[in-house]
Amino acid sequence: MRLALPRSLLARNIALLVALVALTQVSALTVLLHFVQRPHIERAAIIFSDYVKTLDRVFAAMPPEQGRAAAARLGARAQPPEQGVEAPHASALHFFRTYQRDVFMEALQRYLPPDMAVRWQTGQGGREWEGEQLWIRVHVDGAPQWIALPMTEDAQASGVTTALALSAAFALLAALTGYLIQLHINRPLQDLARAARHVSAGEAPVPLPTSGPTEIAQVSSAFNQMTQALQQAEATRALMLAGVSHDIRTPLTKLRLAMAMAMPRGAADHFVASAEGYLDQIDTILQQFMDYAGSGEREVPQPGDLNALVSQLAADYAGLGHEFALSLGSVPALSFRPVALMRLLMNLMHNAVVYGRTGLCVRTWAEGDTAYAAVCDRGSGISAQELEQLKAPFSRGSNARGHSGGTGLGLAIVERIARLHGGSLQFRAREGGGLEAVVALPLHQPSA
Incomplete structure (x- = not known):
């Protein structure tokens, strides 16, 4: 079973830092209790046992009446207190106090005579060791008497609580310092991710600063060199496209x-029409290559109305004799490249006219943070696998064999423009027969 690690680098480093600090604190606590605190408490128990044994011998040497009087002044009683116990209960809330008390009682009973019983009376006070007493059984005039003796500061060893509080405070300070350091390290990585999103959107990002740690500076410098190379390649491509367009057209x-x-007017009209048709096909093919190479990267996104754009295109096709039924839902304004998105919808609507022919329809709706536009028809359709293959450049479906003038770039252009907007293109069977080409566009562009 794999451990559930945090996903972000910041969370992983903080978790690792906290684990290391906790491990060092536990190790330090173990060393403190076993090698420092325990010998200290045992020495206090030896001193206390010597004091108790001396007191017992003094009572034994005193005359009976003087012994009883001295015991009475010390609050001696014939029976042990009701709250007194040989082995006090452990307390998880007061772990260190319980540990000190258990070590003290164990050592005390080890150094006292076997017939000298010890009872611990737990106090009711709020502070550590407050109201707690140690009852010792001594012999006065041959009779057992219980005397409460105050605990010494050596036995209480209350300084460990302060030391532990300071240790926890330093651990928290170390974790907070590590968190701030990790935030400082993550900031250049966040800038790098933001710049990469700019590049994927076809924009020129601001050069990243190359100051800071060496590793981060090297990554930023390499990214700046990559963006410069991409910009140079883009400029070269634009120049080449302009040259190709000029030199061919x-x-x-x-x-x-x-x-x-x-050609005289009226002579070989069929030949002229055929030649002009071939020239139109060449011009169309050239334009498709230009569209695929460009795909709107240089166009600046701006807020627009998707339904208005769909209505305008439907009206244009209606003027050409191709009626598209419209089912326009409530779609909020979104940011898109108008010319590029119009080219996307035109390619899909053109395919619906050429290959679907009947049942032409365009639907729009919004769901969550995504706007959708679906171009539908009632054509025979093709398999889902072939539809996915048509997204690749220069791919043509089996239903396109009888149509000339295409290059297989139409859906590739649609796919590229959809991705440029942070969206996607999907095909699915239409209920009742036919095909739906669904374009998903995010309503909110990723933050820069």
């Missing part, structure tokens, strides 16, 4: 113009 535009000027 410019000759395409010239080719369109040359065809329009070279």
